[in-house]
Amino acid sequence: MDTLLHTKNLTIHFGGLIAVDSVSCSMGNEVLGLIGPNGSGKTTFLNLVSGIYSSTGGKIEFQGQDITRLKTHEIRSAGIARTFQTNRLCEKLTVLDNMLLGLYSKQNTSWWKVILSQKTHYRELKENISTCLEVLGYFNKNLIDRKYELIDTIPLIDRRRIEIARALVSNPSLLLLDEPTAGLNQEETANIVDDLKRVREKTHTSIIFIEHDMGVISTIADRVIVLNAGKIIAEGSFEEISKSEEVRTAYLGS
Amino acid sequence: MTENKIYTHKIEKLLPSLGVVVFFAALAVAITGSLWSTLIILIGMTGLLIYGEKHGQVDRAYIRVEERRSSTLTVLIICIVLLPFILKGNSYFLHIAVMAGIYAIVALGLNFQIGSMGQVNFAPAAMFGVGAYTSAMVTVRLGASPWIGLIAAMIVTAGMGIVFGFPALKTRGFYFSLVTIALQTIFILLVVNTEWLGGPNGIPGIPAFSLFGQSLKKSGMLLGTPIPYQMNYIYLTFTLLLLLIVISKRLYSSRIGLAWNAIEEDEIVASTQGINLTKVKLLSFSIGSVFAGIAGSLYAHYTSFIGVEDFDFNKSLIFICMVLLGGMDNPIGVTIGAIMLTVIDEKLRIFADYRMLMYSIILIVVLVVRSQGLLPKRNRKYPLGEEN
Numbered sequence: 265m266d267t268l269l270h271t272k273n274l275t276i277h278f279g280g281l282i283a284v285d286s287v288s289c290s291m292g293n294e295v296l297g298l299i300g301p302n303g304s305g306k307t308t309f310l311n312l313v314s315g316i317y318s319s320t321g322g323k324i325e326f327q328g329q330d331i332t333r334l335k336t337h338e339i340r341s342a343g344i345a346r347t348f349q350t351n352r353l354c355e356k357l358t359v360l361d362n363m364l365l366g367l368y369s370k371q372n373t374s375w376w377k378v379i380l381s382q383k384t385h386y387r388e389l390k391e392n393i394s395t396c397l398e399v400l401g402y403f404n405k406n407l408i409d410r411k412y413e414l415i416d417t418i419p420l421i422d423r424r425r426i427e428i429a430r431a432l433v434s435n436p437s438l439l440l441l442d443e444p445t446a447g448l449n450q451e452e453t454a455n456i457v458d459d460l461k462r463v464r465e466k467t468h469t470s471i472i473f474i475e476h477d478m479g480v481i482s483t484i485a486d487r488v489i490v491l492n493a494g495k496i497i498a499e500g501s502f503e504e505i506s507k508s509e510e511v512r513t514a515y516l517g518s
Numbered sequence: 519m520t521e522n523k524i525y526t527h528k529i530e531k532l533l534p535s536l537g538v539v540v541f542f543a544a545l546a547v548a549i550t551g552s553l554w555s556t557l558i559i560l561i562g563m564t565g566l567l568i569y570g571e572k573h574g575q576v577d578r579a580y581i582r583v584e585e586r587r588s589s590t591l592t593v594l595i596i597c598i599v600l601l602p603f604i605l606k607g608n609s610y611f612l613h614i615a616v617m618a619g620i621y622a623i624v625a626l627g628l629n630f631q632i633g634s635m636g637q638v639n640f641a642p643a644a645m646f647g648v649g650a651y652t653s654a655m656v657t658v659r660l661g662a663s664p665w666i667g668l669i670a671a672m673i674v675t676a677g678m679g680i681v682f683g684f685p686a687l688k689t690r691g692f693y694f695s696l697v698t699i700a701l702q703t704i705f706i707l708l709v710v711n712t713e714w715l716g717g718p719n720g721i722p723g724i725p726a727f728s729l730f731g732q733s734l735k736k737s738g739m740l741l742g743t744p745i746p747y748q749m750n751y752i753y754l755t756f757t758l759l760l761l762l763i764v765i766s767k768r769l770y771s772s773r774i775g776l777a778w779n780a781i782e783e784d785e786i787v788a789s790t791q792g793i794n795l796t797k798v799k800l801l802s803f804s805i806g807s808v809f810a811g812i813a814g815s816l817y818a819h820y821t822s823f824i825g826v827e828d829f830d831f832n833k834s835l836i837f838i839c840m841v842l843l844g845g846m847d848n849p850i851g852v853t854i855g856a857i858m859l860t861v862i863d864e865k866l867r868i869f870a871d872y873r874m875l876m877y878s879i880i881l882i883v884v885l886v887v888r889s890q891g892l893l894p895k896r897n898r899k900y901p902l903g904e905e906n
């Protein structure tokens with residue numbers, strides 16, 4: 265299995281708190297579940313990989329390239345896209361504009377070309393719009409008709425879908441999902457999980473999936489990493505980690 | 519029935535052009551009439567927009583203009599050509615129109631920061647001043663042609679835009695605004711205390727633009743009647759204004775405009791979409807500053823005298839109000855706002871010392887009635903890919 269993402273002793277301190285503590289792990293083309301109790305450093309780990317935080321120690325490699333010090337936008341261009349734990353769409357923009365933002369890194373009409381002529385930029389825009397609508401359609405065909413609506417009229421489950429679609433539209437090699445089912449009921453959770461399975465089958469995108477619901481993790485993750493207090497305490501298939509004594513105590517709160 | 523339908527359809531098609539004509543007629547009345555007529559027009563415009571928005575007419579108007587783009591543009595150009603004549607060839611009225619055009623250019627540039635990116639820059643007047651002083655110095659001290667001055671003003675303000683934009687990379691919201699207030703103050707102090715820049719006395723004797731060997735400061739004759747030289751500047755200013763509106767609209771509908779909007783809402787989300795925050799923010803400041811620079815150069819070579827009080831903090835506030843009144847992130851709205859406020863400002867001269875007070879009251883009233891400005895930002899609708 266080729267290594268897609270590799271971290272070595274990845275560490276970040278916030279003052280005295282070590283939120284991610286010497287995390288070394290590797291992943292190939294797979295769906296990796298990332299679990300752990302509240303405050304164990306899952307989101308912080310994603311923030312490090314996506315370049316929102318810069319680490320205080322250690323190294324991140326993506327497709328053999330050292331991305332530890334890259335800026336957030338460079339990491340997106342390198343092919344890592346993400347969603348957020350609390351849904352973070354641009355509320356003042358329409359569904360379609362949010363999707364188009366996801367394609368920003370793939371567009372190359374520069375500002376002066378935009379100023380000089382509308383033709384090239386319109387051609388690119390037209391292609392992009394059909395890509396956006398197609399990806400939106402994987403998730404919910406209804407959203408295609410609602411493309412010109414503002415985000416605040418869209419129900420939460422569809423916002424979650426749009427956020428995932430916005431990350432996917434640029435065809436990333438690695439997709440980071442931070443609790444995509446947070447705030448959804450059981451039925452909606454099942455729908456999102458179905459969507460993601462379909463997407464995975466279609467695009468073979470690798471995914472890191474943070475999730476609190478063990479049922480979801482057991483159906484979608486090929487492999488699971490368990491964090492506690494910033495450290496990896498278990499790693500393996502869902503069956504393996506669920507047998508681990510340490511994982512149980514971490515969840516039950518020793 | 520059908521005949522009636524065709525008839526209404528025809529009228530509908532004419533509406534955008536009719537709208538332009540009505541706007542210019544209103545503008546002419548506002549400029550040539552009393553303060554009251556200006557206020558009545560402002561009230562009428564606000565009322566019409568509120569009514570139109572409620573009944574979806576404004577949205578349809580946008581679509582119709584989009585459909586009939588070339589004919590609307592033609593009518594617009596004809597109106598601009600006729601503007602000096604509608605203003606009765608009166609040099610004071612023409613002067614108001616020139617100033618409205620110049621200020622509209624500054625406001626359009628400021629809109630890239632306030633309207634698109636939500637960052638309130640309190641130094642547009644300083645940037646306008648940098649353009650004016652650069653152009654003046656290049657022509658007065660170095661003896662270059664005003665056109666060279668214009669280009670120099672654009673280059674210098676583009677660079678200054680990066681200087682002004684730099685704090686925007688490090689600070690946000692209030693802090694950013696405070697830094698721009700400081701920059702505005704520094705500009706004034708620097709000019710007042712530098713002999714070479716004319717100090718408190720300003721710079722007199724700035725040459726006028728000339729075209730095909732003809733100075734634009736020469737009054738013309740048309741059909742035996744003398745036409746004041748301001749007419750030349752109306753054509754020059756409004757041609758540039760039109761061009762800059764087109765550029766603004768193109769940027770708005772491109773990924774750059776979208777990136778600016780995303781930065782306004784959430785910088786982290788913007789950067790995770792692959793937006794280079796540094797580059798895109800500096801672009802907003804540089805392009806905006808170049809607009810102010812162009813306006814500054816026009817101003818210097820139009821008035822032939824510039825003094826530091828033309829570029830003070832009050833001016834900056836007025837530019838900000840133009841963007842707010844016209845409607846954020848909508849180039850047409852900003853232009854209308856700038857034109858309206860320039861005209862009102864001129865008409866308020868009768869109040870002498872109370873001018874700023876009256877100005878503020880009018881502004882507060884309009885913004886309370888219509889907080890989003892006259893013509894606010896529209897959701898982007900793309901004129902393509904409709905079939906799917």
Ligand SMILES: Nc1ncnc2c1ncn2[C@@H]1O[C@H](COP(=O)(O)OP(=O)(O)OP(=O)(O)O)[C@@H](O)[C@H]1O
Pocket residue numbers: 278281283300301302303304305306307308309349
């Ligand atoms: N920017 C920050 N500044 C200070 N402390 C932080 C920061 N970001 C995260 N932390 C701390 O790091 C620890 C890990 O937080 P993180 O959000 O990664 O947890 P999590 O595993 O995602 O938890 P949850 O399941 O609640 O989402 C927490 O104690 C948190 O308070």
Ligand SMILES: [Mg+2]
Pocket residue numbers: 306307308349442
């Ligand atoms: Mg979290």
